[in-house]
Amino acid sequence: MSIEARRDVFQAIADPTRRQIISLIANKSMNLNSIADNFNISRPAISQHIKILTECGMVVVRQEGRERFCEAKLDGLSEVSNWVDQYKQFWNEKFDSLGSYLERIQADNQSNEEPNAD
Known part of the structure; x- marks a missing residue:
């Protein structure tokens, strides 16, 4: 089994950069350059985070002309919510x-x- 086959939503949210990417695109799709503009890391590093998010099913990338847009799923x-709820109940x-x-x-x-009433 490859590493990619084992990726899940917990791996997606484990990294603060990926959580921030999810927050950025939660309400609107953005192209890769727009996403990268929000970080002080390289565009290839952002692309790697997007790849992991895609493999985890958290992001869908669609091509529009020459642009690639990322949309949160x-x-x-x-x-994650169900897992947290079980511990919240505990x-x-x-x-x-x-x-x-x-x-x-x-x-x-x-x-x-x-005092005693004695």
Whole structure:
């Protein structure tokens, strides 16, 4: 199996430059030069990021005359959202449990501090 066959949406968003590219083209398609103008890295480096995003299914590149336009395909982010949600549920349960524990401790401390009516 080639490396490209194993690329997924998590690899796409792992790099900050790729996340920024996705943000740039999320609402409008842009040509490669316009995208590259937003970065202080070489155009070939941007092309490599676009290639990875394409392999991950996050970007579609279409040819219009001599220009290549990149368009975001954000459907794959639902996989990331589902993965994050599962951990969000886990942590919410842990924080709820911690909150209950702290409330019990506080109630115990308050009952121990009350003066005896002897």
